[in-house]
Amino acid sequence: MRISTFFYTLKQGIINIFRNKWYSLASIATIGACLVMFGIFYSIVMNFQYMVKGAQENVAVTVFFEEGTSEERIQEIGSLIQARAEVSNIRYISDQEAWDSFKDDYLGEYADGFPEDDNPLEGMSNYEVYLNDVSMQKNLVTYIESIEDVREVRKSELTANALTDVNGLISLVSIGIIVILLAVSIFLISNTVTIGISVRKEEISIMKYIGATDFFVRSPFVIEGILIGLVGSFLPLVLLYFIYNNVIDFLRDKFSVLSNMLQFLTVQEIFATLIPVSIIIGVGIGFLGSFVTVRKHIRV
Amino acid sequence: MITLENVSKSYSMGAPALNDVSLHIEAGEFVFIVGDSGSGKSTFIKLLLRELLPTSGTITVNGQDVAKLTRKAIPKFRRNLGVVFQDFRLLKDRNVYENVAFAQRIVQTPSKQIKKNVPSILSTVGLAGKYKARPKQLSGGEQQRVALARALVNNPPILLADEPTGNLDPKNSWEIMKLFEEINAKGTTVVVVTHNREIVNAMKKRVITMNKGVIVSDEKEGTYIDEN
Numbered sequence: 001m002r003i004s005t006f007f008y009t010l011k012q013g014i015i016n017i018f019r020n021k022w023y024s025l026a027s028i029a030t031i032g033a034c035l036v037m038f039g040i041f042y043s044i045v046m047n048f049q050y051m052v053k054g055a056q057e058n059v060a061v062t063v064f065f066e067e068g069t070s071e072e073r074i075q076e077i078g079s080l081i082q083a084r085a086e087v088s089n090i091r092y093i094s095d096q097e098a099w100d101s102f103k104d105d106y107l108g109e110y111a112d113g114f115p116e117d118d119n120p121l122e123g124m125s126n127y128e129v130y131l132n133d134v135s136m137q138k139n140l141v142t143y144i145e146s147i148e149d150v151r152e153v154r155k156s157e158l159t160a161n162a163l164t165d166v167n168g169l170i171s172l173v174s175i176g177i178i179v180i181l182l183a184v185s186i187f188l189i190s191n192t193v194t195i196g197i198s199v200r201k202e203e204i205s206i207m208k209y210i211g212a213t214d215f216f217v218r219s220p221f222v223i224e225g226i227l228i229g230l231v232g233s234f235l236p237l238v239l240l241y242f243i244y245n246n247v248i249d250f251l252r253d254k255f256s257v258l259s260n261m262l263q264f265l266t267v268q269e270i271f272a273t274l275i276p277v278s279i280i281i282g283v284g285i286g287f288l289g290s291f292v293t294v295r296k297h298i299r300v
Numbered sequence: 301m302i303t304l305e306n307v308s309k310s311y312s313m314g315a316p317a318l319n320d321v322s323l324h325i326e327a328g329e330f331v332f333i334v335g336d337s338g339s340g341k342s343t344f345i346k347l348l349l350r351e352l353l354p355t356s357g358t359i360t361v362n363g364q365d366v367a368k369l370t371r372k373a374i375p376k377f378r379r380n381l382g383v384v385f386q387d388f389r390l391l392k393d394r395n396v397y398e399n400v401a402f403a404q405r406i407v408q409t410p411s412k413q414i415k416k417n418v419p420s421i422l423s424t425v426g427l428a429g430k431y432k433a434r435p436k437q438l439s440g441g442e443q444q445r446v447a448l449a450r451a452l453v454n455n456p457p458i459l460l461a462d463e464p465t466g467n468l469d470p471k472n473s474w475e476i477m478k479l480f481e482e483i484n485a486k487g488t489t490v491v492v493v494t495h496n497r498e499i500v501n502a503m504k505k506r507v508i509t510m511n512k513g514v515i516v517s518d519e520k521e522g523t524y525i526d527e528n
């Protein structure tokens with residue numbers, strides 16, 4: 001395609017948008033609404049996944065040893081566990097560290113009542129084993145339980161599993177809503193382009209008599225759809241950019257008790273993916289809606 | 301240049317619009333196709349433009365069998381045919397220059413070339429001074445000249461005109477016909493479908509008369525024969 005033809009086609013596409021400005025606005029608004037919803041659900045899902053990941057990182061398997069197990073044997077057991085692929089990190093907690101931590105967490109000033117050389121948690125030295133993926137916990141526990149001198153393996157999969165389930169549900173609902181909105185957007189763009197075609201029917205028939213190719217006749221309408229999609233994808237991005245931080249601040253403020261759990265991604269982290277994905281979806285809807293309609297209505 | 305061999309065209313209902321028509325038009329000829337309404341003249345033009353396909357028979361234009369053209373080949377084929385209609389079919393929202401340039405853009409002529417060609421063809425049809433005017437600011441005759449300029453700007457070897465004087469007064473009709481004659485003199489094959497008895501009789505060109513889908517006469521320097 002010549003550069004002059006490209007600019008001519010682009011100009012005609014823009015003219016089409018202004019010719020049917022109300023339908024164009026409706027299409028832009030629908031794509032915008034679709035992508036705002038997409039952005040909101042995307043932000044929710046990504047933040048939830050982020051939190052689940054954080055929670056999973058804190059889910060540890062605790063390994064206790066038989067009474068009288070030697071330091072060398074404990075180290076050996078540590079090496080065996082560390083060698084497993086599902087293990088991300090392993091930490092040895094001596095019985096003194098366990099008692100100190102218990103005192104700090106639960107006893108506070110009342111700990112002074114205990115004699116200094118008295119450790120009620122003697123023989124409770126353990127390994128805290130952190131996993132790469134909490135779903136692998138069962139396998140790992142079975143393995144550790146089979147190691148000689150391991151007395152008990154404690155696991156806490158409930159929280160992480162519940163978070164994973166909720167995350168899956170939110171993802172599914174989001175996909176459902178987004179698919180419906182995409183279908184509505186394609187339908188509206190298709191209507192806008194159909195009206196554009198009917199308004200320009202005479203021009204199209206003249207083009208055909210003069211010898212315009214299918215590509216030349218169709219291009220302005222496809223450009224129109226793509227531009228509508230592009231504009232429709234920018235507006236929600238701008239909107240989301242401004243509301244994201246406010247919503248995060250509001251949530252942090254309102255649920256400060258859960259500050260350990262509520263870890264949010266920054267707007268930059270969200271937008272690094274959201275910008276290209278929104279533009280691709282917007283342009284994709286515009287292209288698809290117009291291309292299919294134009295193919296249906298213009299037989300050269 | 302244009303050959304029809306035993307061409308028939310039937311629509312779903314009624315008698316055939318063309319019935320076993322055979323004719324040959326040489327390159328550089330000037331031919332009038334005349335006949336009453338329903339004689340098959342418009343079907344003839346539509347078949348040449350490959351807007352319709354014949355029910356039977358063969359149509360060859362510029363050496364190409366029209367029925368065998370693929371969908372992709374049709375635009376290129378049509379670029380060899382300049383077309384002028386009774387109702388001008390100009391783009392109302394564009395000025396004279398843009399209406400003519402439009403035909404060049406379609407065939408992807410470079411912008412520089414368009415800027416040369418359009419004024420040149422507008423001066424050929426006598427509209428050099430009106431290139432900025434919109435169609436509604438022009439008379440019928442002027443609008444038809446714009447349509448003619450658009451049909452000719454890509455230098456097609458064949459010019460098809462479907463009732464080109466149908467909406468014009470006698471003076472403008474004659475001026476358009478003179479332009480056709482000038483174009484023909486430069487080597488373009490001109491096929492004019494018309495009702496205009498006065499012009500046909502005066503111009504002494506080949507006249508093919510049709511009636512109810514068949515050719516009833518084909519004369520070298522013919523006249524308009526009234527079949528009724």
